[in-house]
Amino acid sequence: MSATGIGATVRRKEDFRFITGQGQYTDDVVRPGETRAAFVRSPHASAKIKSVDAGAAKKMPGVVAVLTGFDLAKDKIGNLICGWMIHSKDGSPMKMAPHPALASGTVNHVGDAVAVVIGETLAQARDAAEKVKVDYEVLTAVVDPAKAQAAGAPQIHPDIAKNTIYQWHLGDAKATDAAFAAAKHVTKLDIVNNRLVPNAIEPRAALAEYDAGTDNLTLWNTSQNPHVARLVIAAFVGMAPEHKLRVIAPDVGGGFGSKIFIYPEEVVCLWASRKVKRPVKWTADRSESFLTDAHGRDHVTHAELALDANGKILALRAKTIANLGAYMSTFSSSVPTYLYGTLLSGQYDIPSIYCEVDAVYTNTAPVDAYRGAGRPEATFVVERLVEVAARQMGIEPTELRKRNFIKSFPHQTPVIMAYDAGDYLASLKKAVEAADVKGFAKRKREAVRHGKLRGLGYSTYIEACGIAPSQAVGSLGAGVGLWESAEVRVNPTGSVEVLTGCHAHGQGHETTFAQLVSERLGIPFENVSIVHGDTDKVQFGMGTYGSRSGAVGMSAIVKALDKVEAKAKKVAAFMLEAAESDIEFKDGKFTVAGTDKSAAFADVALNAYIAHKFTGAELEPGLKETSFYDPTNFTFPAGCHICEVEVDIETGKTEIVNWTAVDDFGTVINPMIVEGQVHGGIAQGVGQALLEGAVYSKEGQLVTGSMMDYTMPRAHDLPSFHVGLTETKSPSNPLGIKGCGEAGAIAAPAAVINAITDAIGTENLAMPATANAVWTALQGAKPRQAA
Amino acid sequence: MPAVSMTVNGKPVTGDVEARTLLVQFLRENLRLTGTHVGCDTSQCGACVVHVDGIAAKSCTLLALQCEGAKIITIEGLAEPGGALHPMQEAFRENHGLQCGYCTPGMIMAALDIVRRRGNDLDEHTIREQLDGNICRCTGYHNIVKAIAAGAKAMAKGGARQAAE
Numbered sequence: 019m020s021a022t023g024i025g026a027t028v029r030r031k032e033d034f035r036f037i038t039g040q041g042q043y044t045d046d047v048v049r050p051g052e053t054r055a056a057f058v059r060s061p062h063a064s065a066k067i068k069s070v071d072a073g074a075a076k077k078m079p080g081v082v083a084v085l086t087g088f089d090l091a092k093d094k095i096g097n098l099i100c101g102w103m104i105h106s107k108d109g110s111p112m113k114m115a116p117h118p119a120l121a122s123g124t125v126n127h128v129g130d131a132v133a134v135v136i137g138e139t140l141a142q143a144r145d146a147a148e149k150v151k152v153d154y155e156v157l158t159a160v161v162d163p164a165k166a167q168a169a170g171a172p173q174i175h176p177d178i179a180k181n182t183i184y185q186w187h188l189g190d191a192k193a194t195d196a197a198f199a200a201a202k203h204v205t206k207l208d209i210v211n212n213r214l215v216p217n218a219i220e221p222r223a224a225l226a227e228y229d230a231g232t233d234n235l236t237l238w239n240t241s242q243n244p245h246v247a248r249l250v251i252a253a254f255v256g257m258a259p260e261h262k263l264r265v266i267a268p269d270v271g272g273g274f275g276s277k278i279f280i281y282p283e284e285v286v287c288l289w290a291s292r293k294v295k296r297p298v299k300w301t302a303d304r305s306e307s308f309l310t311d312a313h314g315r316d317h318v319t320h321a322e323l324a325l326d327a328n329g330k331i332l333a334l335r336a337k338t339i340a341n342l343g344a345y346m347s348t349f350s351s352s353v354p355t356y357l358y359g360t361l362l363s364g365q366y367d368i369p370s371i372y373c374e375v376d377a378v379y380t381n382t383a384p385v386d387a388y389r390g391a392g393r394p395e396a397t398f399v400v401e402r403l404v405e406v407a408a409r410q411m412g413i414e415p416t417e418l419r420k421r422n423f424i425k426s427f428p429h430q431t432p433v434i435m436a437y438d439a440g441d442y443l444a445s446l447k448k449a450v451e452a453a454d455v456k457g458f459a460k461r462k463r464e465a466v467r468h469g470k471l472r473g474l475g476y477s478t479y480i481e482a483c484g485i486a487p488s489q490a491v492g493s494l495g496a497g498v499g500l501w502e503s504a505e506v507r508v509n510p511t512g513s514v515e516v517l518t519g520c521h522a523h524g525q526g527h528e529t530t531f532a533q534l535v536s537e538r539l540g541i542p543f544e545n546v547s548i549v550h551g552d553t554d555k556v557q558f559g560m561g562t563y564g565s566r567s568g569a570v571g572m573s574a575i576v577k578a579l580d581k582v583e584a585k586a587k588k589v590a591a592f593m594l595e596a597a598e599s600d601i602e603f604k605d606g607k608f609t610v611a612g613t614d615k616s617a618a619f620a621d622v623a624l625n626a627y628i629a630h631k632f633t634g635a636e637l638e639p640g641l642k643e644t645s646f647y648d649p650t651n652f653t654f655p656a657g658c659h660i661c662e663v664e665v666d667i668e669t670g671k672t673e674i675v676n677w678t679a680v681d682d683f684g685t686v687i688n689p690m691i692v693e694g695q696v697h698g699g700i701a702q703g704v705g706q707a708l709l710e711g712a713v714y715s716k717e718g719q720l721v722t723g724s725m726m727d728y729t730m731p732r733a734h735d736l737p738s739f740h741v742g743l744t745e746t747k748s749p750s751n752p753l754g755i756k757g758c759g760e761a762g763a764i765a766a767p768a769a770v771i772n773a774i775t776d777a778i779g780t781e782n783l784a785m786p787a788t789a790n791a792v793w794t795a796l797q798g799a800k801p802r803q804a805a
Numbered sequence: 806m807p808a809v810s811m812t813v814n815g816k817p818v819t820g821d822v823e824a825r826t827l828l829v830q831f832l833r834e835n836l837r838l839t840g841t842h843v844g845c846d847t848s849q850c851g852a853c854v855v856h857v858d859g860i861a862a863k864s865c866t867l868l869a870l871q872c873e874g875a876k877i878i879t880i881e882g883l884a885e886p887g888g889a890l891h892p893m894q895e896a897f898r899e900n901h902g903l904q905c906g907y908c909t910p911g912m913i914m915a916a917l918d919i920v921r922r923r924g925n926d927l928d929e930h931t932i933r934e935q936l937d938g939n940i941c942r943c944t945g946y947h948n949i950v951k952a953i954a955a956g957a958k959a960m961a962k963g964g965a966r967q968a969a970e
Binding site for chain 2: 029030032033034035036037038039040041042043045046048141217218219220221269270271272274303304305523524525526690691693694697698699700701702724725726730731732733734736738739762
């Protein structure tokens with residue numbers, strides 16, 4: 019391993035610009051003649067728009083234009099869409115309600131945009147937005163997903179009965195019911211997977227510019243996948259043909275899923291810039307982020323686990339209502355279905371599984387993928403069921419897990435997935451040792467002496483990452499392929515640019531991708547630069563989400579590097595006057611086998627471009643190769659997280675006193691970056707378990723609409739984490755990578771709740787387990803005695 | 806519009822601003838110092854922290870006019886004019902104390918204020934408590950805490966100037 023190659027802890031290339039304040043985020047980009055947009059948003063969760071009067075607003079100083087949903091409809095701007103088709107169990111397609119970028123008929127959630135004011139300055143645009151008079155007829159809202167399908171509930175979209183988008187199912191109902199009938203023990207849980215607000219610290223932003231001379235539109239935006247944004251805005255919204263629209267996602271300040279989707283504001287800024295013939299910029303304030311970023315989770319589930327007398331799991335069944343909000347966001351339909359139901363086997367050999375999911379509309383912000391997307395919800399169901407079953411049956415939780423772990427691979431689950439590699443015993447064993455589980459009983463006894471209840475919780479999670487192959491996801495309803503592209507451009511001086519279809523928004527691709535290229539070509543790490551995020555520079559690519567950039571994106575780079583090496587060998591053969599088959603490439607040097615004749619990589623690159631050693635008939639000049647890589651399977655990162663807590667008996671406040679994570683991510687490119695991803699994921703999972711929860715009033719007002727009301731995890735809410743690794747390579751990609759971006763957020767909530775319920779002796783505890791919630795639960799509970 | 810003048814990163818600056826202009830808007834839009842970020846608008850996240858007369862302040866909650874005559878240091882003013890990074894900047898890079906980079910300028914400016922108030926020998930508990938005003942969504946704070954402890958130590962060793970001086 020070289021100092022900068024695969025497996026090395028290399029400091030990040032991208033850091034210098036960020037620690038010196040020189041990052042270029044969307045709001046930092048300024049275009050000549052730029053105007054600012056301020057949106058007029060609905061204060062009501064459900065209302066008919068009777069009229070919009072922009073007269074007074076138009077007379078305000080600095081106003082360039084006021085545009086409404088009626089103008090948008092007149093210009094025939096198309097609706098936003100959801101790109102993943104789900105069919106109900108009766109075979110009918112999901113029911114997608116129209117989602118215009120500006121509403122003109124009804125508004126369906128607080129924050130739904132009705133009009134936009136374009137002003138010379140932001141202050142002027144905002145002042146004028148307050149003067150836009152919208153006359154609403156307020157309607158009754160439906161907010162609670164569990165009540166959305168009830169008879170007599172208000173119907174949000176005409177023609178969509180019972181607010182039901184689809185009624186999906188997966189697995190064998192009959193076999194599962196039979197297994198339950200024969201079971202010795204059944205564990206039942208009612209679970210609410212709390213609604214979360216992603217809260218990337220950089221708010222969403224869009225800057226659109228129209229060039230009347232070329233009829234081209236350019237959009238700078240906070241996107242995790244600029245090509246997908248361009249495709250949707252061109253092909254479905256119909257804003258401009260794809261080749262006349264350029265999307266640039268520069269530095270992006272965190273995404274966590276929320277910046278995958280195509281949002282109304284991007285559409286409106288593009289449309290407005292063409293109308294006013296000036297650049298239009300919009301940057302969300304945090305309140306707008308809360309009201310309009312796609313939220314995450316929001317499941318209501320009843321789940322059951324059937325076991326025999328020895329604790330062998332026989333079957334699992336779950337019935338879930340998933341809240342998708344007022345409109346179907348870009349990939350919302352896939353999250354509570356193929357990213358959730360397919361993971362209900364966990365790390366366990368479960369013969370029968372049956373899962374039903376009803377997706378419903380409510381008068382709330384759209385809900386879509388948020389870090390983990392479906393897999394945290396599945397893990398929470400499985401890991402709570404297993405832990406509670408162990409407690410009920412008097413079997414040690416680790417022992418019950420061991421009895422049920424999948425031990426041979428490949429393993430076909432009853433819910434689509436074919437796990438290809440893993441060693442679940444290894445990660446459990448390593449985590450148990452690292453967490454000093456042996457010493458827990460003593461620590462628990464000591465805690466009681468100072469008024470604290472100690473608890474230990476496990477989460478042996480699995481996830482499906484990479485989100486590919488394309489043919490597989492296509493058969494499940496995806497409207498796109500999920501391969502990735504790469505282009506490797508070797509310059510005449512031997513330096514290399516890699517253009518990737520992935521997008522980095524904190525993951526450090528500029529470093530890890532360069533590590534791969536440096537090792538593979540034997541050239542200095544500094545001589546490699548990574549280009550991403552601009553549809554005019556990079557060929558079509560799918561972007562970054564689902565922990566896919568390593569497994570899929572880097573594999574595409576490997577394939578392109580293979581081609582570069584093959585072409586370079588031809589060049590070297592001409593230079594060294596040898597047969598191509600005799601050329602060997604190692605450590606950045608081409609040699610003729612069995613001789614001392616050699617050429618350095620940079621010399622070969624130069625010769626590829628000057629083309630003096632071969633004719634055009636013999637070889638094309640240049641050294642640049644492209645690859646589109648589609649993997650053969652999902653990847654299956656898995657591991658064991660152990661959370662140890664102390665609960666204050668007097669106040670119910672939980673303190674996490676120890677966190678141990680042992681994850682199997684396959685090949686690790688840069689351990690420092692991987693650990694950082696794990697830390698951040700755990701923090702978001704702990705946030706869900708202890709602190710975060712989006713709350714709507716029954717009228718549909720977002721009560722937790724700012725960081726003063728919605729509790730973001732802070733430094734003093736979290737411990738330092740002990741992070742370790744085990745490794746089984748993924749066989750589905752050439753590097754053996756599984757992916758690490760979401761693991762922490764997937765594993766953590768179940769580990770925390772398992773730990774607290776272990777401490778307080780009741781399973782009746784919902785997330786977020788605030789001090790108040792835990793104290794309340796404690797009042798009805800009998801704490802378990804120290805073992 | 807009223808005029809305002811202050812010293813930013815050692816340079817005297819003046820500008821005509823609306824009375825309601827926030828310090829962060831003045832820095833970002835008038836002076837084009839875009840390293841200072843806005844994350845929450847409600848003084849919660851700390852992405853906008855700068856130093857005003859030597860003390861950390863949230864520039865989204867100060868009017869530019871309140872800073873008349875003040876000495877402001879932003880993230881752009883930390884490195885030596887020759888380009889050498891401040892030890893706290895170096896510590897964030899060395900300890901992987903940042904991912905997306907958006908909260909980072911505020912974190913570094915807040916970290917320097919912790920050192921000013923609590924000294925160079927900072928334990929984990931102190932750093933975590935003192936970081937209450939800064940939110941990071943990427944790192945889980947683990948490496949930020951390490952970075953601040955290391956940066957504080959490095960400042961003592963090198964006798965580094967305090968940012969606000």
